[in-house]
Amino acid sequence: MIDIMGQEILEMSEKIINTLLKDQTTGNNICWGTEHYIELGQDYYPQEPITKGLIVGNRQNVIRPRIVKDNEEKAKRTKDKAEVFTPSWICNEQNNLVDEAWFGKKDVFNTVIDRTWRATTERIVFSEDKDWRKYVDARRLEISCGEAPYLVSRYDTVTGCEIPVEERIGLLDRKLRIVNENTVSEEDWFKWVKRAYESTYGFEYQGDSLLIARCNLLFTFIEYMEQRFGHKPTEAQLQAITKIISWNIWQMDGITMTVPYSERPKANVQFTIFDFMDNEETSDKEQVPCLVKDWRANKKLEFRSMVEGE
Template structure:
């Protein structure tokens, strides 16, 4: 397939479906505001594009409709700068596949479950995936098994709509992400009337965090369009807005913005007054850490990620 086909999701296209979808994808569930840029790459566009500023709909649509793009579509010098300044290096899909295969090899107790890895590529197993004759390793348990991609970038380990290094579009049947695999299992084992229920559970079981706001939005969009791709492949019709908003809400919780060193919201600080016994009040700038929240959908609890790390 032609290079770059269908890989850049335009925010204008999301608005054409419904503007509320984009509002949900921009939501930071910890601050209850929007995610922030958390990068200086766009400061030449004005004050609204400073690293500490929230990303608004107005800043990524209209005349700014192509501001946020996948790494592969950026100019080479911009890619190099992001690598230098943020150590941003994206992993080719064939490597993501090999590493994800290792996870499934441990889970299933056998190799080559979803595909056979080849040099810089893979051959998809077209037969229905078989599960061990054991309740602990049923297809239901596989869909519910929690998976997380740290510093996820555009989330190539979770969903593989395209190869983040070559830009090649990947057909749904050949995708290798952790969520892609769960959705395949749902497609192979669930009737139409139960399909959405189990797709929701699949989305609720995968997590990822990212520092930079533009990458985070790309990751969230990739997950949403992965749902759209699977729905259209299954039903070949338009999706209800209610279903789209349900999936977008899960994504906004499970793919979140975080400084992975401190487990807190990036660049979060405020000014406050501190008293001095002998002088007048001085204005002191102090960094107030805000621990990131995530949701355990099965337990129906909102948790602090830092507490999970301690456990």
């Protein structure tokens, strides 16, 4: 069974932990966004920030991946927020369809056998008009990502067993395989790994699952580096990847496209006497729209404006 929020995360530097907990839109920490922890006290109410102090020491196992939650807890979360995680084999088959459309052929990364798969072992070949760099830069988003099983696949979401790096099936895993197969020096590898992270996005409402998703992406980086070069990343490399993750895997209410439990004064609103005569409540506050980053253009954009612009 893989240890997600265990000792390893707590041994990270203060800076890494703070970045993992940061909401890049507001500059505050991500919030719990779930009523699941309220019996632990006011600091664990849905609108309150998740801080290091609330998840370390004797609270170290407060946040646990869905696979180790008991059935009652799972049922409550399913009822509250439709939390049901997709089995890894289904994530794989759907991700295969995405790649089939991109490459114009089947079974590029693996072959499906019943409810499992076997990774292809030959180096993946690209056509001249679509070279490997385009694949790394192609943007991918997992909506309502939970622990992000479509992006990375460190453990099987049904059994909780670790999946070896070479058999992983996430959209980011696939980009990292392509980087492994097409770079030689560590410098070049890291440059393209960063770009793979920059083109991989996910959002989630509940802060605990979001934090697990962020950790899953960070540990994925560490595991690929150890496998490829036999050593851990430097602190600077970890910080660079964590910063991308904290932008790209963000907390959002997907219905309003705003930061859960955020408020700011409404811009340019003039109330009239009729607003106050209306029985409906009038507020001069609004939820903060989420920002996302376009890394290639080095620009911050409102996610809402991107969706409305499409």
